[in-house]
Amino acid sequence: MHAETSPDGPEHHPEWGPFGVPLFDGPEAQSLQRVGVIDIGSNSVRMVIFDGAARSPAYFFNEKILCGLGAGFAETRRLNPEGKIRALAALRRFARLAKAAEVSPLLAVATAAVRDAEDGQEFRDRVLAEAGLDIHVIDGAEEARLSAQGVLLGWPGAHGLICDIGGSSMELAELKGSGKVGQRATSDLGPLKLMGITGGKKALRAHIKAELAELTKGFPEEPGRLFLVGGSWRAIARIDMERRGYPLKVLHEYRMTPKGILDTIKYIGKTDLEELRARTGTSAERMRLVPLAAEVLRVLVRKLHPKEIAVSSYGIREGLLYEQMSPALKARDPLIEAARHSEAQSARMPGFGRKLYRFVEPLFPRAKHDKKRLIRAACLLHDVSWRAHPDYRAEVCFDNATRANLGGMTHAERVYLGLALLHRYKSSRTGTGFNAELLKLLPEDQVREAEILGRAMRFGAMFAVANPIDHGTLVYRPKRKELILTLHSDEGRDLFGEVAQARFKALAAAMGVEPIVVGAA
The missing domain is CATH 3.30.420.150 (Exopolyphosphatase. Domain 2)
Structure with a gap:
């Protein structure tokens, strides 16, 4: 069962939080796998095949030919002859590729050039005969x-x-x-x-x-x-x-x-x-x-x-992909849904990101919704690059976050997310190939906060590989400049070994507070 969704977004779910139960693996999202769109414009002809299971579009296939169908239209009122030849060849190729990729649905639309040209219908008829594509002409x-x-x-x-x-x-x-x-x-x-x-x-x-x-x-x-x-x-x-x-x-x-x-x-x-x-x-x-x-x-x-x-x-x-989505899927945060999808596909322990978020959340008591979504996205993505070579893992994490085809993020938020993931794997940016010029896109206090988030994820992931909050909880007291870890059981005390202790101290140092452990042997 999925949580009910209001026009303003998913209701707060007791288990999954304000972002609601993931929809990427539900039937309404699964039906969007392999959605194909052919866009026949005045300058270009392009086919995109979306892996639409995530709310943020993933491009399974993307190819463009600059055919120039509308070139010379002002003088002739007809489609460019050379452009028609190139477009027909491209459309025959696209139709075969879509069939091989088992695309459904495949939507073919044409805009101004085909819409206004005297030979626009003739071109559509020829495409249908040669490529089997029924082109839908849309008005302005x-x-x-x-x-x-x-x-x-x-x-x-x-x-x-x-x-x-x-x-x-x-x-x-x-x-x-x-x-x-x-x-x-x-x-x-x-x-x-x-x-x-x-x-x-x-x-x-x-x-x-x-x-x-x-x-x-x-x-x-x-x-x-x-x-x-x-x-x-x-x-x-x-x-x-x-x-x-x-x-x-x-x-x-x-x-x-x-x-x-x-x-x-x-x-x-x-x-x-x-x-x-x-x-x-x-x-x-x-x-x-x-x-x-x-x-x-x-x-x-x-x-x-x-x-x-x-x-x-x-x-x-x-927009055509968006049209296929249910109201519930449209209302979802594209960043969170894409991060959930990535975790499910690539993380060592899918589902751990949600638990990690609950463990580190107390460190950011003043975070508003826009910041909480970044923190949650970082926790969901914290382990998706684990297959990268250890020497380059931090760099790969940063590059994946800042250069990924993700919606719902400003450039500053991309850098914040990338920094947090970099510091999930490496304490220092030295030797990572990090471009310091990117820090100009982010205020200094946000750079520091992203580093703290990365160190918190680094500690939480090392402390317990299942559910860290079962074994210990964090309390941040900014006025007293204290970070308190309370260990709940003998199991928690056993898990808080030398490496975990070192990472907890590194987290406290980054925050500029005193590390305090309660319940230690």
Whole structure:
């Protein structure tokens, strides 16, 4: 039996805590294994196969071909002939791969290029005949809704505006903060269509300004956050990272200020595109769209005045996965569900992470929900990298946390989680290959707290391999600067051997308190 779930999330469960009973192994989640999505866009054709058992999407397969179906559309109103040939070849391959991987369901959707082209239906008929794929063409409003749902997959309860740019269109959607998608609108502001605007830069900017004035009618002014979805936005974000010397090369949840992004747009205008392409690893096909996308983003930021801009790697494809989820699964924390799934798959003793969390929880009496979820995630993940070579285990743990394809975490939270897991296996960061520049993303007090969490997990995992709270409990008295371990039985006293004693003292030293043991022989 699963705990009942309210619209605000799972109820507090006496055994499993505020995050509820895991759903990843329930029938509703198991039915999402091997969900396939084929996204036929104006610039790219991509197939993703999700291992959807966890609330945070795992990419079993992910392949993209930049076919440019929408190239030249402004002049011909038809799909690019070369692009059709490449797209058909890719779709035949994808259909065979999906069959071999036993994908079910396999969803094929097409957006602006196929939707608007005179030969769009002809192309769909040919795909059905040659690849056996029945393509569902979605309109602009549906494209905006699915993109917004993709953002909700990574940010449950997100609020603000999402802006999804494709090759031939651009969509806006409102996120109301309650898991609901509000107003939606679409435009022709995709870079491939903007290539057809004549009259030079002045005419281009006037066109963009007029289109955006129409597109943004009725949307909230000055949204708190603008979520950017789409390959051209991600390419601009990579350039922003390069310009700033940003140390964590993870695009999802990357944050920018309006001033920062406008500075990057100026930087793009005065820097050689081939040089930028080489430095950021961007494809030539994508880079040629960047200057036009940057012009759109410049006007958009000045028009909307968002307080913050965030990059989402999740869009239509993830929105289609989200669509398949039950309300109970949608309400779950993606980080916690993914961590539970990882523990069940890879830990030596699945289920121990929950017990470890209860053991170390008293050390963080003032932790609010956002911090408790990080502590719980760390405890769930504390042992999933145990197969790594001992000399590199701490480094692997850090890299897995900071670079994993996980939703529901800011970059600062990634570094916090990574540091905690590093110190689960190693007392010092010296010799781990740790990039000290990453510490700039985390306040100093949080760096110290993550280290304390790591040392606490290191002690708890060594003290007892089953359920440490059965043998001893921790009490933290910050005013007295004391850390008290109370041993409950002869078994607890036997378990508190020399190595456990050393790790308990190391934990107390990191906290700056006196270690006290009660009940020792």
